[in-house]
Amino acid sequence: MSVAESEQSALPAAPAVVREGPGGETMRAIVLEKFGGLDSLVYTDIPKPLPKDGEVVIKVRGFGINHAELHMRRGEWAEAAEVSGIECVGIVDACPGGEFPVGAKVAALMGGLGRTINGSYAEYTRVRAANVALIESDLPWSQLAALPETFATAWTCLFRNLKLSAGQTIVIRGATSSFGQAAVKMAVAAGAHVIATARKRERFGMLEALGVTRVELESRTLAASIAEAKQIDAVLDLVGNSTILDSLDMLRRDGTACLAGWLGGAIGWPFAAAGSITADAIAAHQVFAVEVRHPVEVPAAQQTHLGQWLTNRLGRPLIIPDLTSFGLQLMGGRVLPSEAGPAAQLMYDDTGGNRFTVYVRVGFSGETRHYEQHGQIGALLWIDEGFACVIVGRADRDVLTRIAERVYEQFLPNSPKGEVTGGEKKG
Numbered sequence: 001m002s003v004a005e006s007e008q009s010a011l012p013a014a015p016a017v018v019r020e021g022p023g024g025e026t027m028r029a030i031v032l033e034k035f036g037g038l039d040s041l042v043y044t045d046i047p048k049p050l051p052k053d054g055e056v057v058i059k060v061r062g063f064g065i066n067h068a069e070l071h072m073r074r075g076e077w078a079e080a081a082e083v084s085g086i087e088c089v090g091i092v093d094a095c096p097g098g099e100f101p102v103g104a105k106v107a108a109l110m111g112g113l114g115r116t117i118n119g120s121y122a123e124y125t126r127v128r129a130a131n132v133a134l135i136e137s138d139l140p141w142s143q144l145a146a147l148p149e150t151f152a153t154a155w156t157c158l159f160r161n162l163k164l165s166a167g168q169t170i171v172i173r174g175a176t177s178s179f180g181q182a183a184v185k186m187a188v189a190a191g192a193h194v195i196a197t198a199r200k201r202e203r204f205g206m207l208e209a210l211g212v213t214r215v216e217l218e219s220r221t222l223a224a225s226i227a228e229a230k231q232i233d234a235v236l237d238l239v240g241n242s243t244i245l246d247s248l249d250m251l252r253r254d255g256t257a258c259l260a261g262w263l264g265g266a267i268g269w270p271f272a273a274a275g276s277i278t279a280d281a282i283a284a285h286q287v288f289a290v291e292v293r294h295p296v297e298v299p300a301a302q303q304t305h306l307g308q309w310l311t312n313r314l315g316r317p318l319i320i321p322d323l324t325s326f327g328l329q330l331m332g333g334r335v336l337p338s339e340a341g342p343a344a345q346l347m348y349d350d351t352g353g354n355r356f357t358v359y360v361r362v363g364f365s366g367e368t369r370h371y372e373q374h375g376q377i378g379a380l381l382w383i384d385e386g387f388a389c390v391i392v393g394r395a396d397r398d399v400l401t402r403i404a405e406r407v408y409e410q411f412l413p414n415s416p417k418g419e420v421t422g423g424e425k426k427g
Contacts, residue, residue, distance in 0.1 A: 011076065016116065022047065028043060031046065032082050041084075046118075048124050064145050066086055072115070090105075105137075107148040153260065158190070162234040163256070167191060169192070169193040169233050171222075171232055173243060174263045175196035195212065197215070198217065223246045235256075237259050276339075278372050280338055282374060282390075310333060315362065320333075328349065343360060356403065357391075361387075382404055
């Protein structure tokens with residue numbers, strides 16, 4: 001089973017129904033009848049949750065809307081209950097364990113809400129006491145409802161994951177979002193030097209009023225232009241898929257990045273891209289490695305021409321790797337189509353007729369390492385300095401890693417030599 005098939009099979013087929021038995025009090029709720037669009041949400045009556053030791057029944061007065069709930073509604077989340085909502089504010093209706101007094105004003109979040117237990121899109125919900133906190137505030141319910149998940153997540157990212165402390169420099173990408181503003185306020189209050197990013201210059205003033213040191217215009221290549229590159233202590237990346245590798249590039253040694261949002265959407269997600277490139281490389285290997293008469297388009301006897309041809313088609317100098325130290329002889333190569341333009345495939349074989357292919361594409365940013373095993377065929381991908389290269393063959397991970405290192409050294413002879421592994425490049 002491929003990675004994509006495994007992930008697909010892990011998704012639920014329908015929302016989980018986790019109601020009390022019939023016969024007791026009922027309440028109004030917004031129920032997810034099936035996965036899909038907004039028309040899948042309907043108002044209906046369902047049983048009110050019963051009191052239980054260690055848990056708190058809350059009369060919901062307000063709840064925030066979270067991006068995760070959109071994915072749950074669509075069936076794109078690993079767990080989804082029929083009543084969504086991962087946070088709420090309200091009044092304690094019942095608390096058999098005595099952790100909170102009845103009538104107390106509280107906030108609740110997570111603890112399975114909306115995923116494994118019915119969430120906050122209802123008149124009442126029941127939450128583990130450990131996921132409930134007392135509130136002392138005169139803010140109206142409509143404003144309180146916007147705080148729990150946003151500020152709790154921002155605090156966790158800053159102080160538990162990034163371990164941010166006074167005097168450190170942090171870049172907060174996507175800082176104009178509600179999550180970003182919460183993180184900015186907390187980081188500034190903690191005494192950190194905060195560099196925030198925004199997509200529009202007209203939002204700079206708002207962030208400056210929150211106390212940031214400076215605002216930068218958001219860019220996928222910010223690491224190349226930011227003055228503090230390689231000196232940043234921490235990055236809180238809320239843009240996500242298209243910028244996380246760039247965020248890693250700007251950190252100092254032992255600096256930390258936390259990916260906590262996907263404001264930029266799924267485009268550019270390096271690990272999804274890694275899976276796609278690797279799948280293309282494996283498919284090409286399976287098609288041409290079994291060919292008897294036409295395994296390559298240009299044979300090894302025309303290696304100089306092959307190198308020039310692939311260089312012209314890819315738009316970047318390509319050195320044909322010498323893999324004779326592994327007992328592999330060049331057979332030749334060909335140009336292949338891909339969704340991002342031309343790709344190259346080089347083919348090698350050993351004395352036993354075992355064939356390996358080197359699949360190459362260009363135009364990528366950042367660094368990624370990725371390994372997959374499909375039956376007897378293994379594939380190891382590295383992305384670096386614009387190259388995406390996949391080594392495919394009937395060999396174990398260690399062998400493919402050593403071949404990948406040799407290819408890397410020849411493709412990028414001026415880069416600091418590093419060890420290429422399935423998950424990282426150690427230098």
